[in-house]
Amino acid sequence: MSQFATIIDVAGRAGVSPSTVSRAFNHPRLLRPETVQRIHDIAQELGYIPNRHAKALSTGRTGAIGIVVPDITNPFFPPIIRQAQRVSEAMSYGVLVAESDNDPEREARQIEQLVPQVDGLILASPRQADEALVRTASSTRCVFLNRDVQGTARVLLSSGSALHTALGDLSAEGVVRVCYVGGPHRSWSNGERQEVVVQRGHELGMEVSLLQTTNGTYGEARDLAVNVVRAGAQAVIAFDDVVAHGILDGILASGARVPGEIRVLGCDDALPIQTHPRLSTIDMHGPLGVDRAMHMLLEAPGYPVPEERVVLQGQLQYRETT
C-alpha cells in the first residue's frame, strides 16, 4: 500500500537507465558483472521488489499458476495444495487456489476467472463433464489430476492395483460378499474404484453390492452403514477414509465386530489422526501426483501442454480393520 521503489528509482540511484536495471535482474549475462552487482546492492538497499503486474502486462506471463479443487476441507486436498505451492515457490511462481464446492458450474466459473490471471492450471478431481474439460484444455495450459481426459496432459492416482490385490486377499480369507460405498459420482476416482471392485470381485466369484453417498460426508456414510450390515457384507470398500470412518462407526454402533465380522478398507490415507480400530487404507501419493503435474505444466513451455498420461499406483496400508 505504501510506495514501493520502482525500477526507475533504482536506475536513478545507480546512474544507469531503467532498462539496465531490468536486465540486471532478468538477463544479467548481458551486463558487466560489476554493474549487475551494484544494481543488486542498490535494489536491496532500497527494498525494491519488482511489480508483478507491470511485469505481467509487459511480458504476457503472469508468474502464477492456479489450482482448483472440489473441496478444500477434504483432507485429501490440502497436502496436494501444499505440494503445488512448494513446487511453485521453487520456480518462483505464485499460486491461486480456487474451490468448486463439487459444483460443475461453479467450477466452470472459477476456471474462467482464473484463466486470464495464470500461466497454467492444475485441475484436481474436476467435476465438469469431459466435453467442457476438453474445451478448457484446448484454450488454456492445464493439466488434470485424477481425470482421464483424452488428448490432454493428466496424472492419474490409481487405486486399481492396490484394490486388485486387496480383493484377492479378502477372497483368500474367505470373504464372499463385498460392498463398495461410493463418493461423489462425478469423481473419476470413484468411477475407477467402483469399476475395479465390481470387475475384480466378479472375477473372484464374489457377490458385490453398491451403495452411494451423495457428498461423501461422514454423517451420510454412517447412516448408510445399516444397509451394509443388513446386506450381510463381509467387507466394505469405501470411496475414501472419511466415508470409511462413517461406515465403520455405523457398523460398530450396530454391534457388528470389525474386522471380525466385517472388514473395512478406506482410501487416501490423508487423515491427520488415527482411530480405533486403525483404518486400513490405500496411500494415494497425492503430493507425488501434483509434483508430476506441476512439472508437466511448467517445464514444457509450449502451448498447449503436450499430451501425456501418467498413472501412479496407490499403495495398500493394512492396519486393523482388515
Added chain:
Amino acid sequence: MSQFATIIDVAGRAGVSPSTVSRAFNHPRLLRPETVQRIHDIAQELGYIPNRHAKALSTGRTGAIGIVVPDITNPFFPPIIRQAQRVSEAMSYGVLVAESDNDPEREARQIEQLVPQVDGLILASPRQADEALVRTASSTRCVFLNRDVQGTARVLLSSGSALHTALGDLSAEGVVRVCYVGGPHRSWSNGERQEVVVQRGHELGMEVSLLQTTNGTYGEARDLAVNVVRAGAQAVIAFDDVVAHGILDGILASGARVPGEIRVLGCDDALPIQTHPRLSTIDMHGPLGVDRAMHMLLEAPGYPVPEERVVLQGQLQYRETT
C-alpha cells in the same frame, strides 16, 4: 494463453473510445444506459475479460487479498480459507494462499512475497514475534486472526469462556488433577488456553500439570499419553482435536478408561470425522472469525486498517469423552 479480447477490440466494434468501454464497466452511471447495454452485449459476445494486471497497474489496487496460514493440513484452516474465498468472491477479489509451515522466517518471506501483489492480508495464527508483526502491520493493510497484536486490527477466537465453564464442570464432578497438553508454542491460542487452564484450575483448587508437543501432531501426542496416565491426571485438556485424539489413543492403549477414569477435551471441532468415543471439544467458529476479519479488511478503505479488537468465544461441545 490465446489472445484475449481487449478493451480496444470492444471499443472498435462498438464504435466508441476505449475510455467509454472502461466506464461502461466501472462507472456505468456516467454513460447513457443504452450505450452501456450495447457495450456489455458486445463485450459478452467477444468474450472480453478485463485484464487484471493492466487494471492493477493502472489503479494501484490488485483486486486480490492474501491469506497466510501456518499449516494447511491442520483441519482448522481449510474451512477458514474457504470462508475467506467466499467473502472475496462476493466482493470480486481473488485470494492468494500461502503456508508458512510453522516457520517464522518462512512466514516472513511469504508475507514479503505477498505484500506487493495484494490489497490486504489476513494473517492467521502467525508464528513470528510480535515485533515483526507490528512492523508488517504498519506497512501493509492487514488483519490478524488469532494473534493479539496491540494497535492493529485483529479477531481472536477465544476458548477462554468455554474452558472456564468446562473446568468448572470438571471440578463439580470431582476432578482434582488436570493436565494441559499444548500445541505449537508460538501460537497465541496455545498461550491463551494454557493460561486459562492454569488460572482457572488454581482458582478451583485443582492440581494442573503441563505437557507440550512440539508440532501438535497425532503421533507426538500419543507418545505423550503415558505421561498423563502416570501423572494420575483425571482430565486432560488438549490444544486441539488432533492432539486430543493422540492423547485419547495413548490413554486407551494404556488400558485406562475414557471418560471413566480420564476425561479428554479437545478444541476446534474441525475434523471431518467422528471417533469412538466421540471427542468432546470446543467449536471455535473459525469461519465466523475470518468473516469478520475479511470485512474489517475490505470495508475500511483507508490505510492502515483501523485498530479493532474483536473477540469471539468458542462454544463447548460435550460429547462422549467428558
Added chain:
DNA sequence: CCTTGACATGCAAACGCTTGCATGCCAGCG
C-alpha cells in the same frame, strides 16, 4: 437567438516493466 450548464464521450498521459533497435566504445586486425 444567444448563453449556460448538464451531460455524454473522446483524448492522452500514466501505471512499472520488457525488449528490439540504436549507439558509443574499444580491441584487434590488415
Added chain:
DNA sequence: CGCTGGCATGCAAGCGTTTGCATGTCAAGG
C-alpha cells in the same frame, strides 16, 4: 591508422487499463 565487430548500455515503444481534462451537443432559460 582506419575498419570491423563485439560488448555494454541507452532509447523509446508497447503491454491494457483508468481517469483528469477537454470537447461537443442539446435543452432550458433569459
